[in-house]
Amino acid sequence: MSARTEQNGVRPGTGPRAVTIRPRLAxxxxxxxxxxxxxxxxxxxxxxxxxxxxxxxxxxxxxxxxxxxxxxxxxxxxFARPRVRADENGIEVRNTGLPKYLPWEVVHGIAFPDGASWARLDLADDEYLPVLAIQAVDRQYAVESIRAIRELHARSVDGPS
Known part of the structure; x- marks a missing residue:
């Protein structure tokens, strides 16, 4: 794994509260x-x-x-490549290309706009990163995935409890 997707030598998404999400139907x-x-x-x-x-x-x-x-x-x-790995330190998003790791500090929110086909990470300056691993066609699985990612994000922003 490249240094670009690692933080402190630890692979993202391997912590005790790690989440790995892949689309099901796609x-x-x-x-x-x-x-x-x-x-x-x-x-x-x-x-x-x-x-x-x-x-x-x-x-x-x-x-x-x-x-x-x-x-x-x-x-x-x-189209089978999308994956998300997240833990308390950050999130790694792999759409169809190379993975991109973002610490939670740069993620302002996780959104799933009405009518959107997939979720997105809201970043600074009105930028966003699409998250193809969480797709609307997966219905309840997508809802559970968004909740899990938002919980990790909220926990990292508010601090460990």
């Missing part, structure tokens, strides 16, 4: 979509050689189709 749909996409491209690659299309497909074309399907499936799996 995770399932991403894996299903990736598997179906790859299977579709494999089937197309097999059928290309045997169908009468007027074009001659070779083994290299078939391999290319499977590789293209694998690349697209990998892109779909990016």
């Amino acid at each position: 995770l399932r749909l991403s894996w299903i979509g990736a598997v179906l996409t790859l299977a579709l491209f494999v089937v197309i690659a097999v059928i290309l050689r045997t169908s009468e299309t007027g074009v001659f497909f070779r083994l290299a074309d078939q391999v290319s189709m499977v590789l293209l399907g694998a690349l697209i499936a990998g892109g779909i799996l990016l």
Whole structure:
């Protein structure tokens, strides 16, 4: 883990009151979509050689189709990456890219605006960081996740009790 996501050499989200959150529906749909996409491209690659299309497909074309399907499936799996780790020291948010660690001092609040698809961390100067791991489609799980994150934030702001 990079020094950018660590604080004092401790991995975020490993304390006694640590919370780890991942989306549920998006995770399932991403894996299903990736598997179906790859299977579709494999089937197309097999059928290309045997169908009468007027074009001659070779083994290299078939391999290319499977590789293209694998690349697209990998892109779909990016939607399975979101995760949040939080503890009494701060929060680490990983959307589809690299994780970003924020100490609780820079987080002004955790919001889930009406009509929003996912939660966000409110930061200074009207900036915010989207939290794709907490999604509206997860319903009660999203509510429980927001409550847990807000509790950790409130505990860190008010001081340990």
